[in-house]
Amino acid sequence: MKRAKKKELISLLAMVSPVSFWMALLIALPLIYILGISFCGTDEAHNIVLSPTLRNYARIFDPAIAGIYLNSLSVAGLATIFAILIGYPFAAIMANAKPFSKTLMYVALMLPFWTNCVIRLYAWRTILGSNGTLNFILLKLGLISKPLEIMFTRGAVVLGMVYTLLPFMVMPISTVLEKLDRGLLEASSDLGARPATTFLRVTLPLSAPGVFAGVIMVFIPALGFFFVSDLMGGGTSQLIGNLVERQFKESFNWPFGAALSVLLIAATLILVRLYTASGGQLDDLGAM
Amino acid sequence: MSRDPIVELAGVNKFYGENHVVKNLDLCVREGEFLSMLGPSGCGKTTTLRMIAGFERQTDGLITVEGESVEEKEPYERSVNTVFQSYALFPHMNVFDNVAYGLKVKKESKAGIKSRVDSALSLVRMQGYEKRRPAQLSGGQRQRIAIARAVVNNPKVLLLDEPLGALDMKLRRQMQLELKNLQKSLGITFLYVTHDQEEALMMSDRIAVMSGGVLEQIGTPKEIYEKPRTRFAADFIGEANMFEAVAREKRSGGAALFELESGTILAGAPEPFVPGEMHYISVRPEKTLFSSAPQDGFTLHGAVIEHIYAGSGIKCVILLPGGQEIKINVPAGFPAPEAGSAVHVYWKPGDAALIHSDSSAIHNTIKNVDLGKYAGVGHEES
Ligand SMILES: Nc1ncnc2c1ncn2[C@@H]1O[C@H](COP(=O)(O)OP(=O)(O)O)[C@@H](O)[C@H]1O
Ligand SMILES: [Mg+2]
Numbered sequence: 124m125k126r127a128k129k130k131e132l133i134s135l136l137a138m139v140s141p142v143s144f145w146m147a148l149l150i151a152l153p154l155i156y157i158l159g160i161s162f163c164g165t166d167e168a169h170n171i172v173l174s175p176t177l178r179n180y181a182r183i184f185d186p187a188i189a190g191i192y193l194n195s196l197s198v199a200g201l202a203t204i205f206a207i208l209i210g211y212p213f214a215a216i217m218a219n220a221k222p223f224s225k226t227l228m229y230v231a232l233m234l235p236f237w238t239n240c241v242i243r244l245y246a247w248r249t250i251l252g253s254n255g256t257l258n259f260i261l262l263k264l265g266l267i268s269k270p271l272e273i274m275f276t277r278g279a280v281v282l283g284m285v286y287t288l289l290p291f292m293v294m295p296i297s298t299v300l301e302k303l304d305r306g307l308l309e310a311s312s313d314l315g316a317r318p319a320t321t322f323l324r325v326t327l328p329l330s331a332p333g334v335f336a337g338v339i340m341v342f343i344p345a346l347g348f349f350f351v352s353d354l355m356g357g358g359t360s361q362l363i364g365n366l367v368e369r370q371f372k373e374s375f376n377w378p379f380g381a382a383l384s385v386l387l388i389a390a391t392l393i394l395v396r397l398y399t400a401s402g403g404q405l406d407d408l409g410a411m
Numbered sequence: 412m413s414r415d416p417i418v419e420l421a422g423v424n425k426f427y428g429e430n431h432v433v434k435n436l437d438l439c440v441r442e443g444e445f446l447s448m449l450g451p452s453g454c455g456k457t458t459t460l461r462m463i464a465g466f467e468r469q470t471d472g473l474i475t476v477e478g479e480s481v482e483e484k485e486p487y488e489r490s491v492n493t494v495f496q497s498y499a500l501f502p503h504m505n506v507f508d509n510v511a512y513g514l515k516v517k518k519e520s521k522a523g524i525k526s527r528v529d530s531a532l533s534l535v536r537m538q539g540y541e542k543r544r545p546a547q548l549s550g551g552q553r554q555r556i557a558i559a560r561a562v563v564n565n566p567k568v569l570l571l572d573e574p575l576g577a578l579d580m581k582l583r584r585q586m587q588l589e590l591k592n593l594q595k596s597l598g599i600t601f602l603y604v605t606h607d608q609e610e611a612l613m614m615s616d617r618i619a620v621m622s623g624g625v626l627e628q629i630g631t632p633k634e635i636y637e638k639p640r641t642r643f644a645a646d647f648i649g650e651a652n653m654f655e656a657v658a659r660e661k662r663s664g665g666a667a668l669f670e671l672e673s674g675t676i677l678a679g680a681p682e683p684f685v686p687g688e689m690h691y692i693s694v695r696p697e698k699t700l701f702s703s704a705p706q707d708g709f710t711l712h713g714a715v716i717e718h719i720y721a722g723s724g725i726k727c728v729i730l731l732p733g734g735q736e737i738k739i740n741v742p743a744g745f746p747a748p749e750a751g752s753a754v755h756v757y758w759k760p761g762d763a764a765l766i767h768s769d770s771s772a773i774h775n776t777i778k779n780v781d782l783g784k785y786a787g788v789g790h791e792e793s
Contacts (some may be wrong), residue, residue: 129531309466310499312486314513324512328503 154388161381169375179382188366195362198277198352202284203292206341207334209285210292217293218300223393232290244283244354247272252284275357283355284345291344292337295376295407299333300326332403339394339408344388363387414468416478417600418463418568423472423625425458432458434624436472440568443600445594447611450592450621450665451633451647456604457496459621463602464493475758477567480742492566494574498557500545503575506532506556513564527616531563536591551582558593568600575610587614608648612636620644636695638764652737654692658685666760673733674710678763691766696738698762701729709757713737718750729756763782 164174182188217228235243250256255272261267273279303326311321349364365382370380399405418440425433433455440446448456461467463474465486474481481489492513500509508515510531515523532538535555545553554574561569574590575583591614594601605611611618612632620627620635622643628635639645645653656669658681668682669692679693705712716736717728725747727739737756741747748754 254711304497304499306495306497306499307501308485310493310495310501311512311516312466313464313493314560315487316512316516317487322518324516325501 132139157381157384160378161385163378165376169377171377179379180386182379182382183386189192191361192363193368194277194360195346195364198280198284198360198362199342201281202288202345203342205281205285206289206292206337207256210337211287211296211334213289214293214296215300218297218303220359232293236290241285241350241354244287244351245356247279247283247286251279274355275359277356277360280352280356280360280362283351284341284348287348287351288341288344291340295336295340296330296333298407299330299336303329331403332398333407335398335401335403336407339391339398342393343387414444415442416440417476418475418602419475420459420463421473421475423459423462423469423474425455425462426470432624433462436624436626438601438619438626438629440602442600443598444616445591445614446604447603447605447615447618448621449608449611449618449648450627452606453623454621456606456621457572460602460604462568462571462775463568464570465489465590471613487764490566491568491570492561492564494557494561494569494571496572496574496576498545498553500553500556500560502545504544505541506537506543506545506548509545509612510560510563512560517564521719527563528559531559532758534556534562534597535559535589538650549751550577551586553587554578556690558590560592562597562599566599569594571603572600573606575605575607583610586597590614606781611645612648620647622647639693642693642766645691645764650738651741652696654694654735656690657694658688658690660686664760666708668708671711671733673731673735674707674712676711676757676763677708677760679760679765680714681765682744693764693766694758694762696726696740697724697742699737699739699756699758701727701739701748701756703754705755706757708760709755711737712753713756715748715750715752715754731756 160171161179162175162177163171164176164178166172183192213228213232217225217232220228248255251273252258253272253274255274256268258270258272263269307325307329308321311325312318318323346362347364348365349362349368352358352360352362352365367380367383368389370376370383395405395408398408414493418438419518420436420438423436423438424431436459438459448459450456458467462469463476463481465481465484465488476490501512504512507528510528511524514527519527528541532541535558537552537555537559539751540548540556545556546560548556554577556575571590574587578586587610590601603611603614612635615632617629617631618635619629620641620643627641628639628644630638635648637642639648639651642653645651650688654669654671654676656671656676656678659668659670659675661667661680661684662677665680666677667684669676669678669690676692679691681688681690697762711731713729713731715727716730717726719726721740722743725741727741727748727750729737729739729748731737739748739756
């Protein structure tokens with residue numbers, strides 16, 4: 124009887140506002156849980172104990188942990204820079220392409236998502252490994268005398284990140300560039316600006332919100348994508364994501380893992396706030 | 412005011428695919444004048460401006476600015492500036508930076524930029540708005556900034572594409588006067604596009620009437636209004652009573668008698684006078700008169716079916732037995748025919764404009780289009 128009533132209430136809530144209900148259930152509750160335990164400690168048996176503490180947050184200043192943070196930030200930073208350098212021209216060409224070529228480019232960008240990301244990263248190993256296709260060709264051509272060590276370096280991790288996250292840079296930029304009023308480019312040209320000047324003074328500033336959106340969508344995941352570091356870096360390059368993963372799967376220090384996650388979420392929120400403050404549209408972030 | 416040509420178009424054609432939007436256009440803009448291109452939407456006005464500014468390339472024909480072909484010049488190399496229909500102000504720059512844009516791009520000195528932007532802003536009475544973004548301005552203010560941004564570069568020719576199109580009527584009338592004064596005081600040549608005939612008549616030194624990509628007539632507002640040379644020009648500019656008339660006999664004082672379906676009329680005699688030739692004759696409603704007694708040469712007699720008070724005057728419509736309706740505008744304070752009464756319609760023969768016949772318009776089109784080259788393309792909009 125009591126259960127039936129509860130069910131009724133839930134279905135009523137679900138009907139009144141299905142979206143907010145499921146949002147609350149699937150997103151808010153786990154987040155609240157994570158936030159809660161990030162202030163807890165653990166006993167010897169790795170059980171979470173309710174004794175409010177800031178120790179988990181203080182551990183970030185531990186040199187070993189701080190080193191991982193700095194490494195992770197630099198990998199994510201490099202990945203973001205390369206994603207902009209490759210993604211911006213790609214987005215610009217896509218935004219100005221004829222409908223057919225545009226569709227083609229869009230498909231090329233999205234097609235990889237049909238295959239599991241991990242499998243695609245394995246493909247990179249067969250291409251870039253010391254016995255991989257690239258080394259094979261270069262050796263055969265006599266351009267190198269011994270295989271290049273590409274895999275399992277920081278560079279490989281950055282490459283993996285750029286490869287995995289590039290679409291998230293291209294899409295918001297091309298969305299903004301497509302919406303860009305061509306009349307403004309003509310006005311600039313009419314006033315005597317050469318194409319390069321028009322790009323620097325008009326196109327680039329007006330597409331900044333798209334770039335910013337891309338930065339958020341590349342930089343934040345790049346801090347957390349531990350599997351990229353595992354597969355491409357083979358453990359040579361530890362990321363915040365690896366650290367978080369280890370707390371939950373190996374060290375069983377959930378409160379510390381939770382604190383690390385809270386910091387990542389906080390960083391994301393700050394970036395999104397900066398983004399909207401600079402005139403960006405939240406819709407463009409969610410467009411993916 | 413100097414009268415040398417500054418922009419010349421010779422035999423300019425523009426095709427968009429199969430669509431022939433500008434047809435063998437010959438146009439000469441003289442230095443310092445205010446020339447309006449007037450025509451209905453879609454007649455190729457914007458396309459013509461865009462070809463002069465360099466955003467579109469003509470399919471064939473020659474465009475010269477200051478006697479020099481601009482064929483090889485990119486928009487940023489041409490000495491004309493444009494005021495765009497949508498203003499196209501840079502949304503990420505404030506008013507000062509918008510107006511300073513052209514000068515900054517040309518690497519003028521900071522002090523020079525400051526003083527020129529100041530004087531351009533005072534010209535359009537927008538001082539004090541330097542720090543505002545375009546989004547924080549009203550439509551009329553954006554309009555002024557768009558004009559300041561163009562004139563600050565001291566262009567030889569300013570191209571304006573329906574610059575007042577987005578403004579409400581009252582602001583529009585005010586801006587018309589301001590623009591006209593601005594043009595006079597700066598002495599810059601204006602090539603001004605509009606579809607508003609009243610605007611063109613008020614502001615222009617000369618008007619180029621366009622229809623379906625063809626230049627129908629070019630002349631002073633007075634010439635265009637009083638002596639329209641094509642049916643289109645007569646119809647499009649102001650109101651007109653249009654008659655299809657056959658020349659019958661010459662009368663004294665340069666007049667001639669014409670025969671209509673519903674009677675006879677007098678109008679200026681065509682040169683050369685060919686009895687039996689068909690003409691279109693256009694008479695403005697305010698030049699059309701009425702009387703209770705028949706007038707010499709005129710046998711138009713009909714019933715007053717409308718009598719409308721319109722503030723500055725009274726608008727009447729008279730229905731002729733053949734079914735044609737004739738509009739008469741009577742200024743306020745003068746007697747107007749009562750609705751339901753029957754009146755005779757006439758005018759001074761000199762007030763009737765003679766349009767040879769449609770064959771002249773057709774003749775024009777044939778002369779203008781190389782049919783051999785574009786056989787089967789002849790698409791006309793009107
Ligand atoms: N970029 C374009 N591509 C194809 N057709 C166009 C283009 N621009 C204008 N047109 C066509 O050319 C004709 C003239 O347009 P336009 O010059 O803009 O007219 P107006 O400014 O007199 O209203 C129209 O029929 C329009 O549809
Ligand atoms: Mg137009």
